[in-house]
Amino acid sequence: MGESNGKNEKILSRVASSDTGRVMPCKECHMTQQRISYAGERVYVGVDVHKETYTVTCVCRKQIVKTATVPAEPASLAASLLQWFPGATLTAAYEAGFSAFVLHRALTQVGITNIVVNPASMAVAANDKVKTDRRDSKRWAIDLADGRLRGIYVPTEAEALARLLPRTRAQIVEHRATIARQIKAKLHQFGLIAPASRRLISNRYLREIAARALPPELHVRLTVLAEQWCFATRQLIEIRRLLREQAVAQAELEQVYRRVPGIGAVVARPLATALGDMTRFAHERALCSYTGLTPSAYSSGPAVRRGHISRQGSGRVRHLLIETAWRALPRDKVLQEILDRSAATRGKKRAIGASARRLTGRMRACVRQGTT
Numbered sequence: 067m068g069e070s071n072g073k074n075e076k077i078l079s080r081v082a083s084s085d086t087g088r089v090m091p092c093k094e095c096h097m098t099q100q101r102i103s104y105a106g107e108r109v110y111v112g113v114d115v116h117k118e119t120y121t122v123t124c125v126c127r128k129q130i131v132k133t134a135t136v137p138a139e140p141a142s143l144a145a146s147l148l149q150w151f152p153g154a155t156l157t158a159a160y161e162a163g164f165s166a167f168v169l170h171r172a173l174t175q176v177g178i179t180n181i182v183v184n185p186a187s188m189a190v191a192a193n194d195k196v197k198t199d200r201r202d203s204k205r206w207a208i209d210l211a212d213g214r215l216r217g218i219y220v221p222t223e224a225e226a227l228a229r230l231l232p233r234t235r236a237q238i239v240e241h242r243a244t245i246a247r248q249i250k251a252k253l254h255q256f257g258l259i260a261p262a263s264r265r266l267i268s269n270r271y272l273r274e275i276a277a278r279a280l281p282p283e284l285h286v287r288l289t290v291l292a293e294q295w296c297f298a299t300r301q302l303i304e305i306r307r308l309l310r311e312q313a314v315a316q317a318e319l320e321q322v323y324r325r326v327p328g329i330g331a332v333v334a335r336p337l338a339t340a341l342g343d344m345t346r347f348a349h350e351r352a353l354c355s356y357t358g359l360t361p362s363a364y365s366s367g368p369a370v371r372r373g374h375i376s377r378q379g380s381g382r383v384r385h386l387l388i389e390t391a392w393r394a395l396p397r398d399k400v401l402q403e404i405l406d407r408s409a410a411t412r413g414k415k416r417a418i419g420a421s422a423r424r425l426t427g428r429m430r431a432c433v434r435q436g437t438t
Contacts, residue, residue: 102131105153111178112206113160114145115169121199124150125207133200138165140172148176154393159210159217167220181217183209186378219342219346219356221404231312233335235305236382242298249275249291257285267295269311273378309335319343325438326429328393333386340383343433350427358384359423375419391422401425 120143124132129227132150144269145313156204158173158180163382173180180370182420188205207214219407221229246267253259258278265271272292280288313320318343322332355378378386395402401421408417433438 083212103130103153104151107151107154109151109154109156110207111147111156112203112208112210113158113169114203114206115160115163115165116199117164119199120169121203122147123200124208125211126151126154128211130204130207133386135199136263140169143169144176144178146170147178154400155179157181157207157210159183159215161206162189162218168228170220172222181215182220183213183215184218184378186315186432187216204251225342229310229336229339229363231305231309232339233382234301235309236336238298238301242295245295245298249295252284252287252291253425261360269296269299272296313338318435322432322436322438323429326390326394326425326432327397328390328425333390336382337386337429340380341429341433344430347430350430353426353430354423355379357387357426358418359387361419374416387422388418388425391418391425394425395421398425 104126109131110125112123113126115137118138120136122132122134122136123411124147126232138144147158156178160169160180160182162182162184167182170182172178181204188209192324203423206215215402249267249272250259250263250266253275254261258275258280259265272295275288276285309331312419313331316338320334321328323338324331329337341353345351347356351360355376357380358376358378360376360378361374363372364371384421391401395405401424404424405414405417405421408420
């Protein structure tokens with residue numbers, strides 16, 4: 067009898083501690099679970115993305131209604147969210163990371179609104195020293211519900227694929243330059259070239275090195291490096307052919323970028339694939355902010371001081387725009403005047419940012435108007 071009363075008290079305590087409208091399952095009395103209906107509600111989902119798992123926190127009416135850690139399978143997570151909250155309007159957010167936009171495309175494909183956020187834009191308290199996956203996902207969900215998150219531009223899959231060729235070329239160029247430095251370093255190490263030599267590595271130079279009577283160990287090392295350099299050179303030739311085909315497919319856009327002073331065939335492709343037709347930028351300030359050319363500002367009362375550029379966005383695109391501005395100066399008097407005026411007080415290295423911003427704004431106007 068005492069054991070039966072204990073079970074009844076346990077059942078009553080479970081029911082009493084349950085949420086309003088929800089009856090907790092109980093094996094002893096075989097009570098059925100009544101699910102809360104989220105039809106017509108807006109549910110905010112924060113996802114902390116990792117290689118093997120997704121940590122999920124769901125918020126509705128400023129209350130956490132669901133937390134879970136699931137396998138890192140985008141399609142499975144999208145299906146689970148629809149199953150957990152049938153009839154609800156789902157809005158999700160996660161920070162940009164190694165997996166890029168695979169999860170974003172899986173969520174939007176099933177009708178879930180999602181934004182991808184720049185991790186650097188998240189506000190973190192100075193005294194917040196605890197970081198866990200669950201705390202991060204909770205912060206994403208709460209900030210999303212409060213409207214404090216702003217998503218970055220998510221390229222389409224076609225745009226992402228088009229960007230691969232220019233980036234691959236840049237990586238091969240960097241890799242080949244590293245191999246060339248290694249070859250020169252070995253030649254310097256054993257005194258085979260003069261310290262002041264400025265001769266560049268080429269096929270002819272490699273053949274001359276191979277014809278020398280070298281120690282077997284050094285010959286093997288240089289042969290391996292030479293083969294790697296030649297292989298990278300053949301890869302570059304193939305990539306250039308593919309880039310020319312890509313430029314032909316986007317002939318109208320390519321022509322606009324190629325007519326900009328300082329931009330040739332090499333620079334036009336990465337800029338065209340990264341910036342496109344620039345229709346996604348509402349105004350010139352948004353474009354400069356994306357490229358990281360906007361100067362930082364520090365003001366207090368009447369004192370206003372402008373610092374270095376923000377360096378946000380793609381560092382590769384910003385580097386190309388800065389180099390383009392340097393090359394355009396001899397051909398464009400207006401840009402030269404902007405540089406001279408700013409350099410008088412700030413120096414040329416800082417002033418080139420102003421010239422790059424002006425050049426970027428002109429590019430946007432030309433692309434939007436279809437002129438050169």
